[in-house]
Amino acid sequence: MRVLVASSEIVPFAKTGGLADVTGALAKALRRLGVEADCILPLYRAVDRARFPMTPAGPPVRVPLGHREETGTIEETDAGDGVRAFLVRNDRYFDREYYYGTKDGDYVDNCERFTFFCRAVMEWLVRTGRRYDILHCNDWQTALIPAYARTLYSREEAIRPVGTVFTIHNLGYQGLFWNHDLPLTGLGWELFTPQGVEFYGKLNLMKAGLVFADILSTVSPTYSREIQTPEYGHGLEGVLYERRADLYGIINGIDYDEWNPSTDPYIAAPYSLEDLSGKKACRADLLSEFGWRGPVEEAVIGVIGRLTAQKGFDLIEEIGEWLAGQPARVAFLGAGERKYEESIALLGRKYPDRISVRLAYDNRLAHKIEAGADIYLMPSRYEPCGLNQIYSLKYGTVPIVRRTGGLADTVVDADEDPAGGTGFKFSGYEASELSDVVARALAAYTDRPRWEGIVRRGMEKDFSWEPSAREYVALYERALRKRGR
Numbered sequence: 001m002r003v004l005v006a007s008s009e010i011v012p013f014a015k016t017g018g019l020a021d022v023t024g025a026l027a028k029a030l031r032r033l034g035v036e037a038d039c040i041l042p043l044y045r046a047v048d049r050a051r052f053p054m055t056p057a058g059p060p061v062r063v064p065l066g067h068r069e070e071t072g073t074i075e076e077t078d079a080g081d082g083v084r085a086f087l088v089r090n091d092r093y094f095d096r097e098y099y100y101g102t103k104d105g106d107y108v109d110n111c112e113r114f115t116f117f118c119r120a121v122m123e124w125l126v127r128t129g130r131r132y133d134i135l136h137c138n139d140w141q142t143a144l145i146p147a148y149a150r151t152l153y154s155r156e157e158a159i160r161p162v163g164t165v166f167t168i169h170n171l172g173y174q175g176l177f178w179n180h181d182l183p184l185t186g187l188g189w190e191l192f193t194p195q196g197v198e199f200y201g202k203l204n205l206m207k208a209g210l211v212f213a214d215i216l217s218t219v220s221p222t223y224s225r226e227i228q229t230p231e232y233g234h235g236l237e238g239v240l241y242e243r244r245a246d247l248y249g250i251i252n253g254i255d256y257d258e259w260n261p262s263t264d265p266y267i268a269a270p271y272s273l274e275d276l277s278g279k280k281a282c283r284a285d286l287l288s289e290f291g292w293r294g295p296v297e298e299a300v301i302g303v304i305g306r307l308t309a310q311k312g313f314d315l316i317e318e319i320g321e322w323l324a325g326q327p328a329r330v331a332f333l334g335a336g337e338r339k340y341e342e343s344i345a346l347l348g349r350k351y352p353d354r355i356s357v358r359l360a361y362d363n364r365l366a367h368k369i370e371a372g373a374d375i376y377l378m379p380s381r382y383e384p385c386g387l388n389q390i391y392s393l394k395y396g397t398v399p400i401v402r403r404t405g406g407l408a409d410t411v412v413d414a415d416e417d418p419a420g421g422t423g424f425k426f427s428g429y430e431a432s433e434l435s436d437v438v439a440r441a442l443a444a445y446t447d448r449p450r451w452e453g454i455v456r457r458g459m460e461k462d463f464s465w466e467p468s469a470r471e472y473v474a475l476y477e478r479a480l481r482k483r484g485r
């Protein structure tokens with residue numbers, strides 16, 4: 001089976017969040033199962049061309065955009081582990097400092113940029129005669145591909161038999177644009193209806209994927225159910241409910257080549273379930289990274305994440321003063337929306353001996369936090385899957401999570417299930433519930449034998465990619481059956 005994984009970010013080329021981790025690791029895991037998986041993404045300025053030398057994969061592609069035409073090239077390189085990567089090059093669109101926008105907002109031509117990307121992929125497939133059985137598209141930036149496959153390109157020999165799978169990594173980002181952008185996409189106005197790509201008068205690119213893909217999936221079973229409800233559906237719950245027979249939830253795997261305390265090059269000392277002693281050195285290293293001296297008895301709580309409303313930072317802010325009075329230190333790493341950066345930085349300035357903040361995107365430090373902290377805090381408002389809580393389990397860092405999406409599916413509460421607990425969970429999105437669960441975790445931390453049991457059970461969990469990749473293969477087979485293959 002030949003599969004092309006399309007995404008706006010893919011490790012090791014470009015990453016802002018979990019989407020990149022997942023698409024990169026999935027392609028590798030599929031290869032290990034014998035699936036011929038390639039991947040395709042835009043060629044951004046940040047892609048390391050010294051490390052990944054590019055060669056043209058065919059002649060330039062001409063891409064219709066409304067009444068105009070733009071030219072691009074598809075460059076090919078080796079992503080490692082047998083995966084071929086293709087990168088869509090158009091410097092006007094992608095040779096920019098950021099992928100999607102600056103701190104002040106999205107790039108104003110994002111509809112045009114990602115329409116170009118999707119249509120360049122289609123043109124390339126058609127013109128080069130390159131054959132795939134499955135196009136696996138991810139999030140709104142690639143959502144036009146399934147729509148193109150069943151509309152503008154449906155008669156093409158290279159496209160007609162191809163199954164399409166569309167995976168939702170985050171329904172909070174839908175690619176909403178004003179209706180005047182519709183002609184850019186080449187789709188007809190007959191699709192600008194509630195059953196098509198119209199959404200309260202706007203163009204919704206995510207809907208193109210939800211409506212046209214043969215099979216839909218999202219990144220945890222709980223999130224696949226939640227998004228069919230008004231609370232989590234971001235206005236698309238009706239569309240998702242309609243398509244529930246084709247909607248699946250597959251939990252993300254973890255790339256244990258990247259996230260493994262026994263081989264992690266970023267951490268102070270290696271450790272494992274068999275020999276946990278290295279974690280002490282990692283803890284000391286983390287404390288000094290965050291500017292704390294001397295022995296620290298209290299629990300060290302790590303927090304890493306994009307600073308957006310999704311991640312529950314407003315709740316952390318609300319309990320900030322209470323938290324500063326607890327036997328705990330908080331090591332905070334995040335970058336994102338200015339209002340959260342300011343409020344979290346303020347907490348750090350107010351309680352420097354309790355809360356230490358790094359406003360940055362720093363992968364090395366993220367690894368050090370996972371290894372050095374005792375507790376990892378992730379109180380998300382919603383969470384399609386979440387990766388950091390799963391990394392935390394592997395690193396023996398006990399997660400505190402809100403009972404939503406993938407957080408609900410991957411962590412077992414240690415008070416509810418004393419023999420099987422791996423972390424702590426709370427339900428309502430309320431500051432009081434968050435402080436209660438943190439208090440429960442801190443109480444457990446003082447009971448060393450109990451704590452060690454929770455740590456060990458978490459480390460024993462296995463979220464490697466293979467089972468999830470097998471589930472994706474089953475989805476690809478379903479998609480092919482829908483195409484009569």
Ligand code: ADP
Nearest residue numbers: 017018305306334360361362363366386387388
């Ligand atoms: P999301 O994709 O919603 O951001 P996930 O938990 O699925 O959330 O994935 C987040 C990924 O991005 C993890 O690999 C995490 O370590 C990384 N990450 C997020 N923020 C930062 C940061 N400030 N510095 C380093 N890595 C970060």
